[in-house]
Amino acid sequence: MRVVFLGTPEFGVPSLRALKEAGYNVVGVFTQPDRPKGRGNKMLPSPVKECALSYGIPVFQPLKIRVDGVEDLRSLKPDLCVTAAFGQILSQEILDIPTIGTVNVHSSLLPKYRGSAPINWAIAEGETVTGVTTMMTDRGLDTGDILLKKEVEILPGETAEELTARMAPIGAELLIETIRRIEAGNCPRIKQDETEATYYPMLKKEMGDIDWRLPAEKIVCLVRGLTPWPGTSFVWGEGETVKVWKAEVAENPGMTPGSIIASDAKRGLVIAAGENAVRIIELQAPGGKRMQAVDYLRGHPAAWQRCEMKEERHG
RNA sequence: CGCGGGGUAGAGCAGUUCGGUAGCUCGUCGGGCUCAUAACCCGGAGGUCGAGGGUUCAAGUCCCUCCCCCGCAA
Numbered sequence: 531m532r533v534v535f536l537g538t539p540e541f542g543v544p545s546l547r548a549l550k551e552a553g554y555n556v557v558g559v560f561t562q563p564d565r566p567k568g569r570g571n572k573m574l575p576s577p578v579k580e581c582a583l584s585y586g587i588p589v590f591q592p593l594k595i596r597v598d599g600v601e602d603l604r605s606l607k608p609d610l611c612v613t614a615a616f617g618q619i620l621s622q623e624i625l626d627i628p629t630i631g632t633v634n635v636h637s638s639l640l641p642k643y644r645g646s647a648p649i650n651w652a653i654a655e656g657e658t659v660t661g662v663t664t665m666m667t668d669r670g671l672d673t674g675d676i677l678l679k680k681e682v683e684i685l686p687g688e689t690a691e692e693l694t695a696r697m698a699p700i701g702a703e704l705l706i707e708t709i710r711r712i713e714a715g716n717c718p719r720i721k722q723d724e725t726e727a728t729y730y731p732m733l734k735k736e737m738g739d740i741d742w743r744l745p746a747e748k749i750v751c752l753v754r755g756l757t758p759w760p761g762t763s764f765v766w767g768e769g770e771t772v773k774v775w776k777a778e779v780a781e782n783p784g785m786t787p788g789s790i791i792a793s794d795a796k797r798g799l800v801i802a803a804g805e806n807a808v809r810i811i812e813l814q815a816p817g818g819k820r821m822q823a824v825d826y827l828r829g830h831p832a833a834w835q836r837c838e839m840k841e842e843r844h845g
Numbered sequence: 846c847g848c849g850g851g852g853u854a855g856a857g858c859a860g861u862u863c864g865g866u867a868g869c870u871c872g873u874c875g876g877g878c879u880c881a882u883a884a885c886c887c888g889g890a891g892g893u894c895g896a897g898g899g900u901u902c903a904a905g906u907c908c909c910u911c912c913c914c915c916g917c918a919a
Binding site for chain 2: 567568
């Protein structure tokens, strides 16, 4: 069976690797073009590209696969296409190429959390269980028929980064099982229940702006869900943006949201929220690296003076 | 060469403008006080100031080169 894999970030790597190790004939890999990344704008290949090259699989990086990737894909004569966090929308023309169809590995329990950032959103919404779903890709956004699902528990305090790393191999395993059952002709295939469906948008930088009027519980979940990107932050005093890496719910003696309840090395950094308060455990100041909040306070003994929070940030 | 911030004791920082004995908070070690404590008091250890070169009587500080870390941009 000729398989073409489409994926970009780290999440897809275990799936690609699993296909190879299960002995499938991966005849080509599509991934996002190398883009200038990081300091100095160095061009960096995607994790999936690196993995593909290590296996000697031909790599294709069309800017828009539905425009300039169609012929390449067709020439590979795939029986099956597999997508895992590819990052581009497939056209019907593309979907029609593989004879069996296109299987997508999606990191939520569909039809919940459709969209490009299901793991982040599941955590941000305070879920305790999520999962991976394999589905037949169709024209819609994560709307295709469900093949197999596997639940994954979200651990207390777990960040999107940690959970993604944990779910990627689970997705890979489910993918192989899915393909085996497709080959065997006994793979379930059920339509998604549209009444149960939820869609969540792409992550944007501004989503990480902390609104202290929200309940502390909500803010803490947002911090976990948006780690490491886009991250959560708030503005401290005179325009200094402080990034929050780790936080927990603390008690609020009744102070107004955004005011500082504590900021010393003994009690830590505690800020009042709409309900309860948020203790910031790990933070990152401009130009600095992430550090324990108490460490930051040691070097900035007057930090408490800059306590006017901007409460009217993004409504 | 995309833009910017930074590297000083185990941790976090000040000192660099204008060269002149290496400082602060915390931790750590020893001692003391207390029914007791994340409290308090006294004392000690711990630093090639990222690396190399240059200027100077004298460089953490001025000049040149390099290395490393971080933010923006996705």
